[in-house]
Amino acid sequence: MNIILSNPRGFCAGVVRAIDIVELTLKKYGSPVYVKHEIVHNQKVVKEVEQKGAITVENVEEIPNNSVVIFSAHGSNPKDFSKAKEKNLLVIDATCPLVTKVHNEAKKYSNDGKKIILVGHRGHQEVKGTMGQTSMTLIDEREKWTLDNIKPDEEVAVLTQTTLSVKDTSKAVNQIKRKFPNALVRNDICYATTNRQDAVKELALKTDLVLVIGSQNSSNCKRLQEVSESLGTPSFLIMNPEEILPEWIEGEKTIGITSGASTPEGMVQKIVQFLNPSNLTSIDGTPENITFKLPKELEKEKKS
Ligand code: SF4
Incomplete structure (x- = not known):
């Protein structure tokens, strides 16, 4: 054979950073540290960080007041940050910077008066976080869609989930462009x-x-x-x-x-x-040498 x-x-740079964040947070604050949603979508990684003292929960409501919580690499809805504030939680955000970039694009284009279309998979954790940033319409290329809620003369910006199929996303974007030829399209697949x-x-x-x-x-x-x-x-x-x-x-x-x-x-x-x-x-592939900076609260921890 x-x-x-x-x-x-x-591993990509976003996953390495998220795992480092859990380990350094445990080092700085001690156990337990709560993690909202699986830190990354891999059960072995989740189990390993849990063995070191992390506790994975699905919702902010499950976390005791005054605790330390890490928000997972997939990105979070701003409502989760508000709920965390109400509970006096110390939040360390492990959102991948490339997901944060999509959040920032959504807010910027929405402030510019554009209608936002997000191409992504309904129910995926990243999509839930991005959808919470501002008002937007989700296009899931696995479903039938019409975009009849957006008038033909409106300015449109198209964003995407970072982990989609390059080919299927390009098909969906072409269909959107047929309806909105002047749409501003961002390629957010990482x-x-x-x-x-x-x-x-x-x-x-x-x-x-x-x-x-x-x-x-x-x-x-x-x-x-x-x-x-x-x-x-x-x-x-x-x-x-x-x-x-x-x-x-x-x-x-x-x-x-x-x-x-x-x-x-x-x-x-x-x-x-x-x-x-x-x-x-x-096989030889495209070399990768990207790394992302840690959140400032943990920079010192990394050096020590
Ligand atoms: S957006 Fe890309 S680089 Fe960031 S965590 Fe997801 S897969 Fe990794």
């Missing part, structure tokens, strides 16, 4: 999503099967699986070697392996060890 590893794969999707396209064309390693609730991982399948290469999204069915790998096959932006590299290596290939190679 041959295995080809995708590149880039795994570098990590774009690079991992570009790489999996190359991987899918060279392999018989693509295994995406990561969590089912990771938008990033799901999109990698879809990109592979759209090119005719079967793909499965798994966390552990035990999920691999014998029929997926029987025969002389070349298997591609990739992982989403929230998947630790150790999970990939566990799968490689289990499959024990006779030949292990990797």
